[in-house]
Amino acid sequence: MGDAGTHDACSLNLLYLRSSFLAMEPADHFISLARQSGGGSITERVQTFILEHCINSIEDEGTVYNLTYIKNILKKVITAAESTHDVVLEGLYERLAYYLTSHMDDDLLKERSRICRQISFLCSSGHDNKCLSSMNLVVPLQCSLNMLEGDTGCALWPSSLFLSELILSYPMTFSNKFCFEVGSGVGLVGIMLKHVGASKVILTDGDMSTLANMKLNLELNHLASETMASQRTYESPNMVECKHLPWESASESELQTYHPDIVLGADIIYDPLYVPYLIRVLSILLKPLKFCSSEPKEGDMSCYRCTQSTEDRNGDNSQNEAKEAPNAYIATVIRNLETFNYFLRLAAEASLSVLDVTATMKPKNLLPYMLSYDRSTVHLYKVSFLCT
Incomplete structure (x- = not known):
């Protein structure tokens, strides 16, 4: 024996x-x-x-x-x-x-x-x-060989590995969900999401070179990338949409059209100059679909995100159920405490709850051979919108 x-x-x-x-x-x-x-x-x-x-x-x-x-x-x-x-x-x-x-x-x-x-x-x-x-x-x-020469978007970061392990460890959390990633980098998280059966995956990044590399990685993993809205085919099990999304110029009206179930981000809290823009993007994506007591008016964006139909509001909800409020899972290595505290302060001002779930959502160790990856340095935060 x-x-x-x-x-x-x-x-x-x-x-x-x-x-x-x-x-x-x-x-x-x-x-x-x-x-x-x-x-x-x-x-x-x-x-x-x-x-x-x-x-x-x-x-x-x-x-x-x-x-x-x-x-x-x-x-x-x-x-x-x-x-x-x-x-x-x-x-x-x-x-x-x-x-x-x-x-x-x-x-x-x-x-x-x-x-x-x-x-x-x-x-x-x-x-x-x-x-x-x-x-x-x-x-x-x-991946990039020139991480120190401005090619950080094409590097493989520990938080991306952590989120990937998380997705594989808790597949039912992401299965049949519309998942939206901000700052997708090499695209590893999106590949994991499709592997566990996410119903719809949108990967975004603000750098065009990173976006091109991401699309290549999707092809290497036998996934089709789609960028043209007129050609979207979400029903395809191998389709992932890639979008150029600079946080500082992201349109509020565009962000309001997505309604994701889950937002993800890996090592995206790194530069204090971009933290306000990141908070704005998260606030829009995570804001729950509003309940309106009357019929939404054409062009009225405050009523655009209604959860229920007229029949639901009249008591017949057999066909339609209110959609659950979305959550975000952000994995990050806190390299600069001042920057992270700045993120927490702006999140609170934007009515966003930031909860450390590192201890309660531990991923399985699926990369035991990767000695360069220290998962103990990665923190996982669940971010949600505080309804008022």
Whole structure:
């Protein structure tokens, strides 16, 4: 029984190792998992796994990979194995020599400011030799290499990973709901929403370059993106609408037409200059559909968001029920307390309730191999409109 348990643990560690490689985790984190897989050192068995299931497999699959990352991993593996006097496989030396002398031009690769990471959400642990098949969901994402050069919208942020785990952990909360994300970045949250069966998904961002990258990521995950209102086909299970939505210039009349069930945001409380605009957008999207005692008048926006028909108000509500007030789930790392407190103050002034639900809505750990992701730094807030 003990041997079986050891074998299961070893298989699971190797699953984590491959997942780490596909996600392009930092090399030092990859080496930590490699040592863990080998019981403290990078054994020949672990080296063989790295060579066959990481390095060679991406070439066999025709996966677009980053040459610099591969070379760095090979160097680190060889150095780590040599440091503990383990035998290093000739195949590792050969692959490194190949990449070092390859005709592939590093300068051309550097011009490509985006890399494709494959994020594996491990929804089952896998306790046998077939554990590699327990990657329940693998999401390819084109991400930025130049996060410090103004390309932050195409980076993969911890709060986006947190929201993704949350959605997969509580699928019924988002299933059959109209979900609207502000500041969608690479589009990972939207991909998760469609995976759990959200009835309608709208992803928004204020940067056109980020929006273009987001659409590419939807295509990589076999989802169709739609931007033209005249071509909307929400009935399609694979359709996601992408919209350019700068918070500072978002039209109130446009925002009032959406009526989402759930609003989401990941790491969107970052710049005090944009906090007032964000609060305004949230206030409009979260304002409950108003009950009117009389028939709404044409052009009267105060009556535009009525929840009930005339029949409902007369007591016949068998066909129509009042729509529940929407909520927002915002995941954020509080990097600047002053900025976050500013957000809380403006939210209170706008009659928005901000409740910390981090402890009560804990997502499952679906990214155990991603050592660079510290979920303990992420806070989850439920935001709703306070009716007066």
